[in-house]
Amino acid sequence: xxxxxxxxxxxxxxxxxxxLFSVLWVALGIAWGRRGQGNADDYMLAGRNIGLxxxxxxxxxxxxTGNTTLLAPEFGYRTGLWGMFSYALAGLGLILFAxxxxxxxxxxxxxxxxxxxxxxxYGRLAWWVFMVITAVYTLGFLxxxxxxxxxxxxxxxxxxxxxxxxxxxxxxxxxxLFGGMRAVIGTDFIQSLLIMVxxxxxxxxxxxxxxxxxxxxxxxxxxxDHLDLLLPAGLLIAWxxxxxxxxxxxxxxxxxxxxxxxxxxxxxxxxxxxxLAWMSVPLVTGSIGLVALARDLQxxxxxxxxxxxxxxxxxxxxxxxxxxxxxxxxxxxxxxxLASTADLLAExxxxxxxxxxxxxxxxxxxxxxxxxxxxxxxxxxxxxRLDSLASVLFFTGALVASTVWPVACGLYWPSxxxxxxxxxxxxxxxxxxxxxxxxxTYCAAVFSAVVSAVVMVVGSRWQPERFDFNxxxxxx
Amino acid sequence: MLTSLxxxxxxxxxxxxxxxxxxxxxxxxxxxxxxxxWWVEWRSGRVW
Numbered sequence: 001x002x003x004x005x006x007x008x009x010x011x012x013x014x015x016x017x018x019x020l021f022s023v024l025w026v027a028l029g030i031a032w033g034r035r036g037q038g039n040a041d042d043y044m045l046a047g048r049n050i051g052l053x054x055x056x057x058x059x060x061x062x063x064x065t066g067n068t069t070l071l072a073p074e075f076g077y078r079t080g081l082w083g084m085f086s087y088a089l090a091g092l093g094l095i096l097f098a099x100x101x102x103x104x105x106x107x108x109x110x111x112x113x114x115x116x117x118x119x120x121x122y123g124r125l126a127w128w129v130f131m132v133i134t135a136v137y138t139l140g141f142l143x144x145x146x147x148x149x150x151x152x153x154x155x156x157x158x159x160x161x162x163x164x165x166x167x168x169x170x171x172x173x174x175x176x177l178f179g180g181m182r183a184v185i186g187t188d189f190i191q192s193l194l195i196m197v198x199x200x201x202x203x204x205x206x207x208x209x210x211x212x213x214x215x216x217x218x219x220x221x222x223x224x225d226h227l228d229l230l231l232p233a234g235l236l237i238a239w240x241x242x243x244x245x246x247x248x249x250x251x252x253x254x255x256x257x258x259x260x261x262x263x264x265x266x267x268x269x270x271x272x273x274x275x276l277a278w279m280s281v282p283l284v285t286g287s288i289g290l291v292a293l294a295r296d297l298q299x300x301x302x303x304x305x306x307x308x309x310x311x312x313x314x315x316x317x318x319x320x321x322x323x324x325x326x327x328x329x330x331x332x333x334x335x336x337x338l339a340s341t342a343d344l345l346a347e348x349x350x351x352x353x354x355x356x357x358x359x360x361x362x363x364x365x366x367x368x369x370x371x372x373x374x375x376x377x378x379x380x381x382x383x384x385r386l387d388s389l390a391s392v393l394f395f396t397g398a399l400v401a402s403t404v405w406p407v408a409c410g411l412y413w414p415s416x417x418x419x420x421x422x423x424x425x426x427x428x429x430x431x432x433x434x435x436x437x438x439x440x441t442y443c444a445a446v447f448s449a450v451v452s453a454v455v456m457v458v459g460s461r462w463q464p465e466r467f468d469f470n471x472x473x474x475x476x
Numbered sequence: 477m478l479t480s481l482x483x484x485x486x487x488x489x490x491x492x493x494x495x496x497x498x499x500x501x502x503x504x505x506x507x508x509x510x511x512x513x514w515w516v517e518w519r520s521g522r523v524w
Contacts, residue, residue: 053514283499
């Protein structure tokens, strides 16, 4: 299936679904945005008191990207069981962050961003290094989601690439702009339920058409390596996936903003439940890739294995279900990225760096302007169609994995040294990128995390700092 | 050939079915758990 060939879903039906869900997200987002007190904290962090259901759902929905629904089946199709498992191990990032989330909530009751923590814990120079890493990662993430939106809507329903991209970014930006974090978290709850229910329906219908024993028998006969639990490449990809996801979660403000937005009593549980719930998604979508392989389905574009299988097994209804799942996945990730990155820029750059005397209303206004600015920048950067952007995102694994130990050590270990943190991030990134170029793309995060850990521990042991954790309780 | 066979552990049909059905069950249970938690919190006014 090429992007220019016959779409799975008729454009009229696709437009109907887009209009229906766009109106729903925008209306709910605006309505929820009106509930709060109207101050900056409410706009940026939804009032800092969200419960377990919304907290778990927003973590899960934000972590289900367009890749989870389309790349995980491709992993299953290409690598078999280890492809599914390695993708699912990305859920470890959320689960392992759970105790840190509680610690953050205890140490920084007034904190707003991950940048706040790095600046207060390690100083301004470390903050600059951290901000460069987070900027590269976030822009790469925003662009992959934006371009994914254009390419997927085109492949699924025949939309023009630019129209699909503008629609998805536009809808996410409108309700984030007017409703802030409340809109993001509220819509995430519905989007996560929608994604999980529809995926379960697709999987059950698919395996009714093609039973599990038959799939297993075909794989044993024709692709036994896809069922091999000791596949060496699979084991390495799994480690890399787990460490990459740890880097993504530990450093990025998407997840820190959820910590600050959640009620203290639920924050740890929500990260554990969100991670566990998320892990079932790539396992289910990945298993659809195995069915495609067992059926010997010929694919022109292997990343379209999920919609091809859904349409093949269930017909037009299957294509419509996949379309809704993909649309919900993309909007739920883009709204989180827009809101949390806007918060990071408004708090760390506008308020803490440029205008410390800014009022609460000016801070809120700055956050809103950042949402619009980020949406425009993302559209501009993603306008030319690049097909190799996935590799750009993978290369950020080398950068983000270098932040895992500076963040973790900085939260628990008073001796963690600021110079060691800076060198750990720089050296980890450099070695990880070298491994990415000269060894293999899927080992970048492993090298980066190992080097960063060694530098952090040795440097802090050599010249221990005596950090007073009370310094993290900065007023907003 | 012998070495590659020695380092190969194929998943049997029983475990294969367990992984696939288990992941689908986990997905369904997640939906039910989320709705249940939301309902309990909604009744006590602690959703937001």
